Amino acid sequence: MSDPQRPRPDAGLWQRISALFEVAVDLPPERRDAWLDAEAPDDPALRDTIRRMLLADSSENGILAQGIAPAAPLVLEPEATLAAGTRVGAFDVIGVLGRGGMGTVYAARDRHLDRPVALKFLQFRPGSGREAAERLIAEARAASALDHPNVAPIYQVGESDDGRYFIAMPQFEGETLRARLRSGPLPVAEAVGIGRAVADGLAAAHQAGIIHRDVTPGNTFLTRDGTVKLLDFGIAVLTGDHQDGGAGPGADAGAGTVPYMSPEQARGDPVDARTDVWSLGVVLYRMLTGELPFVGSSPAATLAAIRGPAPAPVLLGRTGIPGWLARVVDRALSKRPADRFADAAALRSALASPGWTRRFPPAGVVAVLLAIIAAVLLLRGGVPGRNSVSGTSSERPTLVLRTGGGTGSASQAALAEALLEDAGNRLTMLGKARVINRKQAGIPLPGWYLLELSLTGDSSAPVLTAAVRRTGQTGAHRTESRELRVADARELTQWLSALALEESGVSLTPREQASLAADFPSSIESYRAFLAGNHLLLERTPASVIDAMAQYRRARQLDSTFVRAIAREAYARSLMLDWGWQVPGESRAEVLERGMELSALALSLDSASADAWLARAYLLAARDPYHLTGAPEAFRRAIALDPYNAEAYHQYGQAEMVLGRFTAAGNAYRRALELQPDAGLTLVSMAGLAELNGQRLESLRLLDSAVAVAPTMAFALAVRAHVRALAGDAEGARADAAASLPLDPDYPVPALSAHAVAELAAGDTAAAAAWLGRALDGFSTPDAPSPDEAELTVLAALGLGRHEVALDVLERARPRGASLWYLFQHPEFTELRRTAEARRILAEADPRGP
């Protein structure tokens, strides 16, 4: 056994030992003694050491001569279990609590405090010594002192008789998240709840400057009473429980915590709070999908995938995972720490979407909604992104396009993005692949294709590098680079489109190939202006749409036959009309007239331009808001030419709603949602349809989804506030209205009227009247409120018994009131409908009338 007095050589002594031995060992054995006596005459201990060394040298016995083969049983033998009654420090072992892949956790009792504890032994590695371990243990103590409900405290760190460190902590009843995950992914709400709790605990630690470093399902404990406890702060690397190894046939068996490591951790770089953000992102991903975002055939391959350039796969489009949540996870899994949430507190806020923290209001109230919600949406807001087709079952490969940053100036980066967008548009039009653009950046399923575009080189000679790879596989299939020259913009778009298709195994007919190269303007400047317009249009603010119109105008002035630019300008004009925004220097009639001229021009140049048909459909709807003459046909043409355009389906559905053809509307909405599962506005429209059918619960469910996928969409919150108020949930309505109001300062009326109905539901008529007054002042166009503004304020006015106000608003809204006839279908209008004034408005507004 070990000898506590064993000689520990200092550097000087060791030098002498090694020098003497190396000479002596080369001497003939019979001369060694004499030589040693001469060399170290006054140091018998040293001479004795050397003699024994020489003896050992000539022996074939001893542990070192045998090698490690005889030690195999020590490794292979199951871990000996401490028997009940064994004393470990101040604790008596009672039994085994659980076995992880790497160690046993014991139930024990504290002899002094007479309380139950759980004991875990820490593991150290040779060489690194205990200094590092002690630093970590100090950190663990600090973390356990946080006294946070989501942080498991540590009672004591002790040392056992055989020199092993252990920790004593409370015994929790329940299971680890790792155990829970063995039965597959969790429901979204549960996953979000657990993620939020872990983030809460981490936030407290980060606040105190403590990093966990090993956030994994194995370290996340779910107690029986539903509390989430984060275990093993700082010391997880020493407890061994972090190792998933041997835990079963799970996807990460043997991979240790490698799948949860951040890229900087995997590289061995210094880490900060953002490493925990990453790991929690992986945990969320795992909870939501049951899978790991980065996994290779071996730990090494997993590690390579984590620290390599490939982005995490996208969650978006997974059935049941809301878009906002997919984006939160995606951001947590940004390769660059700077792109992630700054710390757990930031991640916690992002997870605190109101859509998930509230419950359905009790369904008892059978008030029927003033059922116009969906229809009036026709003229408010666009469905974001046309090239956003995902989530449907189909033979078509799914292609995710994204830009991966890099070097280069802002304008070069914008050009690169615009090129990619245009390539995406072209691919979508072909319908050969489902295309998800970077705006819905997220997390691909295995087997999707990613085309990532980055800028390299210096800004005087920028180079575009496109890498195509298949998710679930490491390494790029193919990487190609081209110089980014404005003069080559057309070629670059074709190059990107072709590259994406070839790599995802799509073959094209010659005609389809030609279409990839079709309709480029003769002038590069024209193309560039067109791309800039597309980019601006995505922002969908009044200023950006006006700027987009100017860019399209410039594009068509440079090339008078550039159909896409002409059609898009018409489309931009239709958006301005829809949303009730003013074009400087033009009346509404002029905006409409010029838009119609442009769409006619585009169609005369190319009668198969889907853009032009879509623009025309919008414009026809704006021109005849009651009867929509010609609009449904134009929408159907646009859809036939571009059958993967979610926006076109949505708007077509709106038109059918206005015309009272609810079945057709419902079908169109469903198709739009299929193509774009996170289309919040479509969900709001479907909720309106459900209200019409008297399905209040379904309506609330749809609105919850809408808020979940689009948590910053003011209108969805305002509509939910109304429906909640009608359902008698005054508190929920108030909260939604309050959340909605600051989100869209340009369009406050829905939120203001939502406040009014919420107060009505709460019984505070004075407050309701005050909110109604603000709503009346807030109309975007003073003379002509939009239908949804009108509808929501009329509802509030009727609730307050202010019929004259309701009629006044209805009257003022008529010029834009595509769907006013709906208002009269609601029971609350029964009384109003009897008045001559109301009857007159109804007669004009009902498209089904003569």
Next chain:
Amino acid sequence: MPDPVSRSPDVIFGLAYGELRRLAHAVRYNRPDATLSTTDLLHEAWFKLQPLSQLQVADEAHLKRLIARAMRQVLIDGARRRTVRVRHHLENPEGTTVEPDREDHMAAALLDLDRALEDLAAVDERRAAVVECRFFGDMDVEETAKALGLSTATVKRDWRLARAWLAQALGEA
């Protein structure tokens, strides 16, 4: 730029350790009748981790060195468990049915060796590393030379010196 392994030895060490433990675990739980030698363990770990060297480890030898270190840890952990068991039996005579056996002695010797090797490393890192490779990593002279960037002659001399010193420190001579 330093090679990635030297930048993240902790990570690689963790991988190697986990791999060795997993393999041992797999054997004892899934194939109780199977025998797996320590050499098999090392080879398996190498096989699993070797893609690292193709992907980004310029220095394959470095990886071997880390596997050797991990093997040392795995063995020491096993030895600790064994000695705890022995002490438990000694202290609880009513439960004692097992006399210390060959493995128990091996465990004690390993723990002593581990401490002595720590002492050696404190004054002579290179020679301690040679022992780690040759003994715990089961490497021959050439492999050790490659792993540590030394000549084979140096490895031979170092091994002979360190082995002799450790043996006498352990009271084997």
